[in-house]
Amino acid sequence: MRLLTTTILTGLLASAAQADTLRMSWWGGDARHAQTQEALNYCGPKHGHDIQAEFTGWSGHQERITTQIAGRTEADIMQINWPWLPLFSPDGTGFADLYEYDHIIDLSQFTEAQLAGGEVAGKLNGIPVSTTGRVYFFNKTTFERAGLDVPTTWQDVIDAAPVLRAELGPDYYPFEAAGLNAIFLVSMAVTQATGKDLIDPETTTVAWTEEELLDGIRFYQSLVEAGAIREWRQVAGEGNIELFEMRPWSDGRIAGTYEWDSAYAKYADPLGGDQVLVPVPMLMTEGAVTEATYSKPSMLFSISRNSDHPEAAAEIINCLLNDPEAIEILTDSRGVPASKVAFGLLNENDLINPNVAAANAIVLDGTGPVVSSFNEHPRVRDAFRDNLEGVAYGIISAEDAAADIISSIDRALRQFR
């Protein structure tokens, strides 16, 4: 009897030792939250681990991760934004090196280029879940109601503005670009005109001249003046919320945006009725030398360097990325997957939303210079935002804004040279 009890207890203790409790954090919208939790409910029990989910919206997620990493209380598995790598892991030691777990994670499902995107100083700090990029999305239904086709050029966007207002109402706009989108739009215009990314990778300084940037700012102003986009002041009047949360977006009065391809569901889901959101190929400015597709490794799955259970975390990451059942649960909640097996399975079974697939194809087929992660450095963003807002409110001239953006960014990047 004693032997039997000892055997049972030993067995229980052994299985308890293998059953690790892990935490996983990510940001996203409702669809991603629901699908990821369901996938974790599959992957956790499959590998004998208990996983606590920690999920938020995008806003404030970086600050949350920063606090956790500084306090060494970060989750075992983290969804990390690619531009954060040089911030959190300047020498590659900020996260666990996933090459050490290649016996658990099937890295052969990813191309060398994809893995290179997650490397810092030769260490694999994260595995790109997908390749993402900025894509133009238009509300096809709104344009059809006004008797228009979805725009394929900037001139179409400008021409659509008066038609939408005449046919549907005075508060209809074909496009939206304030705040972050204004930054992306100006950057797109300058890159299309010059073929250069904002940051010169050789010198880590701004690659654009003041005149080139000035032309980009003027392009943005021309869209405001043509009534193609709402004034910054008007967008600010909605409060500190994102476009997809705004009523003018959900009821189709704002009919276009420039967003990550992986964010399709976030923008399509709130659209009321039978409204349809579609991606379109890159809109070109006059005299463009490149499409200026802003593409980058999407979010990465990383393991905390402080994790007590890195091997268990690696098992979960492998499950989320490469396990057929998990893939079918997650589908395209993080964009079109980078993993070959995931892409093949979803493609074969038509599990990728055609619009998400089309948006991703635009990104993958797009042309343009390699995008520096410093484009998304907080101080670079602040320099752009403060100055573009100043121009939009008439506080400073476009010339002064261009000069200040360049000098502020050069100053901010001095520490990285």
Added chain:
Amino acid sequence: MESRFLGLAYLAPYIIGLLVFTMIPFLASLYLSFTDYNLMSRPVWTGLENFRDLLSDRTFKRSLNVTLIYVFLTVPLKLVFALFIAVILNYRLRAIGFFRTAYYVPSILGGSIAVAVLWRYIFADTGLVNMVLVTIGLDPVNWFGDPVNALFTITLLRTWQFGSAMVIFLAALQSVDKSLYEAAAIDGAGKWHSFFFITLPLITPVIFFNLIMQMVQAFQEFNGPYVITGGGPLRSTYLLPLYIYDEAFKNFNMGYASAIAWVLFVIIMVLTVAAFWSSKKWVYYAGDKRS
């Protein structure tokens, strides 16, 4: 346990909490304000560099300016409003208990994220306030898109949370000796005279207390502007706590953020000392030999 240690044992949880969660971070931030600390590596001593950088920091100057305007707008507004409501609630009205509770509730909810989100929807371009304005034939107002209106809206949220100050005022009003009013009435004093020459002087200690408390809290305001406007537009609602937060957790500049926090602390201290100094001239304490 010996009786001489019993009191200490009872106090221990508070003392430990004070040391761990207040004193250690307080002293750590003082040390960090003299360092370059990016959260990921060890702090490097830089002396007064962070404080020198503040002198030429446009964002800091803008944020400090906005913070001072916010505090000097919010505190008097809130005190006047709290006192006004307290005076009304001091009357024996029907269902007075309900009204006292109803007016106190916003101060419990006011600091929460949920109320800030609600406030954002109420004052949004297509929000409730503008719907009402349009219904009564007025033009809608761009509450968040106009820099002056945005700061006013944030101020309004803070003023709305007048409950705690109101309760303290109410307690003070109820402690005023009724015989003084009776004597004044016999001498022919009206209600306004009684209020300005009896009530107000007698509750000056409580006004002073509320002034200090509300000022300190206003300098620390974070939730409202963070949720409602994100500090915009044109950083018109970018209060210093938001700047501290951004520097610390977005820009990985904890040393600089600590320096800003200490400047904020010094400003609060100076204003508090000034308030204490001025209180000798306007605060009346019963039995005080100076008065």
